Amino acid sequence: MKEFLDMGGYGAFVWPSYALTFAVIALNVFWARRALRRAEAAARQRLAARGGP
């Protein structure tokens, strides 16, 4: 396990690369879903305003 984490001495470069890339993936999933939720809420508000008095 220690050997795996050490990555032949390149651990300090390999692991931050992987961490950053997977953080970017996770953030993209989060941001995309948040954008959709916000757009849905805004559209519901517009529809309600139009249907209202």
Next chain:
Amino acid sequence: MSFTWFHRLGSPPYVYALAQRLTPWLAWPAALLILAGLWGGLVLAPPDYQQGDGFRIIYVHAPSAWMSLMVYTTMAAAAAVGLIWRIKVAHAVAAACAPIGASFTVAALVTGSLWGQPMWGTYWQWDPRLTSELVLLFLYLGYMGLRAGIEDTQRADRASAVLAVVGVVNVPVIHYSVTWWNSLHQAPSVMRLAKPTMAASMLVPLLLMLAGFTLLFGALLLVRLRAEILARERANPWLKEALAR
């Protein structure tokens, strides 16, 4: 031959429903491919004879770089379709691409920098490949800044589309930069006409990652596209039904 399918792709309600249905079919295979590629790249692939385990950065760097170019090309193509045929959905696709592309361009630049330090002895060099990839990031940021600065969506769509289309000249420059100029960066080992130059045990995980990232882009694009369509359709009556699903 019938072109009704093409016309339907310009119809917001049709595209909205299609995007909703397709998303899981792209997202789950993407997750599986990326996990398989991760296992293959970190565990199964042997260390490189020159770079040791440091070469494993390729499994996140190359897919991020591929993503940065693929997303820009998609964005520019959608923007061109939107400009030429005035198709609202095409502009929505282009707008949905930008934040995805920008974030993976950052990933490509930073992972490249983390690979450059141990192999080239420097985090950054004003090298043709590195510089043109940085220009790509500025194109994405310029595109998003321009959109954010124009309140009217239609005007924002048209103005940003022009920028996206003009900026596409940078894509072949990035790809061929390592061939045209003397670059620190290595030449392509997969994205080339001839056979890849990597051993299968190293190549297969990379191909899994590239496929996984491509499907991931598809899934992210479809979710963002729905948000862009909703914003453009204001209070159109069809939204009521779409939001109830």
